[in-house]
Amino acid sequence: MSSQIDSANLLSRAHELVELARKAGADRADAVVVRSRSHSVSVRLGKVESTDASESDDFSLRVFIGNQVASVSANPGFDLKVLAERAVAMAKASPEDPYAGLADEADLARTYPDLDLYDGTEVSSDQLREAALAAEAAALAVSGVTNSAGAGASAGMGGLVLVTSHGFAGSYAGSRFGRSAGVIAGEGTRMERDHDYDSRLFFADLDASEDIGRRAGERAVRRLNPRQAETGRNVTVVFDPRVSRGFVGHIAGAINGASVARKTSFLRDRMGTQVLKAGLNVTDDPLKVRGSSSRPFDGEGVSGRKLAMIEDGVLNHWFLSSSAARELGLKTNGRGARGGTSVSPSSTNLELEPGPMTPEELIRSIGTGFYVTELIGHGVDMISGDYSRGASGFWIENGELAYPxxxxxxxxxxxxxxxxxxxxxxIDRKFGVAAPTIAIEGMTLAGR
Structure with missing residues (x-):
């Protein structure tokens, strides 16, 4: 990845696009360029299955005429003037949205920090191939592994340029490197599958391919010869960190300001009340140096700060973009994420802060329960909070993992x-959503 982002050229084009929109009749406008570069290699059974590379610069323009708004997007090579005129014509025909608009000028970031998100290390196709093959070989070397589901390695970058008609202009870029392996253990109807992966901003921080492959193989073998647990109520369920990160994502979804405004969150009336046990904290930090989901400013040009979303178990904040904040009668907290032509609230580096017990101590304290390593299906109703998921893992007996x-x-x-x-x-804080092993009491388990 020889260059981060051609900021001067892209900023110039974004500025021009905003000015053309103003000349075409827009009251306000903003332009975004999202740059992405990716390169990946996948292998299976010692042979390369695919080598992929992609590059794109995606331009988006939002225009406002009073409370009417329209958005358009295009690839490089388009006519800037035609795009601006099309967006303005669309806005004139759009219904009014009383909450639409750019971020308030007073909220715009005037300066923003370098968060050290970019590693310019060049990784060749040969290096990616060798990393993928090494991960697969290590997985296949684990006793009990019988087949490969494939392995891969990737390198890429993403960058964003934002220009608004009321004075903001900025850009940033981040890199991403990854390795993964998936394998099958067992034979016939007794086969089990599992995987492992790592993803980092900096190439040197990646786990070794051999470690990723070995863990994938060991996880698959441990799942062999599973049983079906007895149906029961008031079961303590322990979520492996790979699963608990998704569970913490449900917290993020429930405190998303857009969901609260639409009344589609089961926590919509719980601001300022106890939603977790006393002593528990959930934080969100967009300005974390080398953070997986860090950003010096959001999709509207607002710089956020670290927030205790839930502190001592009490809900303190919603994730807010400008439009969601206006609808709720609040002020944005710099969590507006750009998704194509729209802006919606989103978490950044979200963390459920860890407790004092190690996972082993937590499992010993439970005595009997169910340790989940995989969830199946999407049985979560974010309006009511009802939760029902297929699961697999290990039965906890006498404070230890007993059988799959x-x-x-x-x-x-x-x-x-x-x-x-x-x-x-x-807790492993390298992920955009970070969570430790968690135990949840009082669940219902439906088995045999």
């Missing part, structure tokens, strides 16, 4: 689950 379990369903309601949540100490 599959084909069960776990169910409860997220409101109760949040209040019964206990985190362990093993």
């Amino acid at each position: 379990v599959s084909e069960v369903t776990i169910a409860s309601n997220l409101k109760e689950m949040f209040l019964q949540l206990t985190p362990a100490s093993d």
Whole structure:
């Protein structure tokens, strides 16, 4: 990845696009350029299956005429003037949106920090291929592994340029490197599959391919010969960190300001009340140096700050963009994420802070329960909080993982689950959503 982002050229084109929109009749406008570069290699059984590379610069323009808004997007090579005129014509024909608009000028970032998000290390196709092959070979070397589901390695970057008609202009870029492996253990109807992966901003921080492959193989073998657990109520369910990150994502969804404004969140009336156990904290930090989801400013040019979204178990903040904040009678907190031509609230580096017990101590304290390593299906109702997911993992007996379990369903309601949540100490903060092992009491398990 020889260059981060041609900011001077892209900023110039974005400025020109905004000016042309103003000349065409827009009251206000902003232009975004999203640059992406990616290169990946996938292998299976010692042979390359695919080598992919892509490059794109995607331009988006939003225009406002009073409370009417329209957005258009295009690839490089388009006529700037035609695009601007088309956007203005669309806005004139659009219904009014009382909450639409650019961020308030007073909220715009005037300066923003270098968050060290870009690594210019050049990774060749040969290096990607060798990394993928090494991961697969290490996985296949694990006793009990019988086949490969494939392995891969990738390198890429993404950049964003934003220009607004009321004075903001900025850009940033971030890199991304990844390795993964998936394998199958067992034979015939007794086969089990599992995987492992790593993703980092900086190439040197990646886990070794051999470690990723070995972990993938060991996880698949551990799942062999599963049983089906007995149906029961008031079961304590422990979520492996790979699963608990998704669970913390439900917290993020429930405190998204757009969902609250649409009344599609089960926490919409819980601001300032206890939603987690006392002592538990959930933070969100867009300005974390080398953070997986860091950004010096959001999709509207607003610089956020670290927030205790939930502090001592009490809900303190929604994730807010400017439009969601206006609808709720609040002020944006710099969480507006650009998604194509639209802006919506989003978390950045979201963390459920860890507890004092190690995972082993937490499992010992439970005695009997269910340790989940994989969830199946999408049985989560974010309006009511009802939760029902297929699951597999390991039965906990006498405070230890005893045997693999599959084909069960776990169910409860997220409101109760949040209040019964206990985190362990093993958080890995390299992910955009970071969470340790967590235990949740009082769930229903449907088995045999």
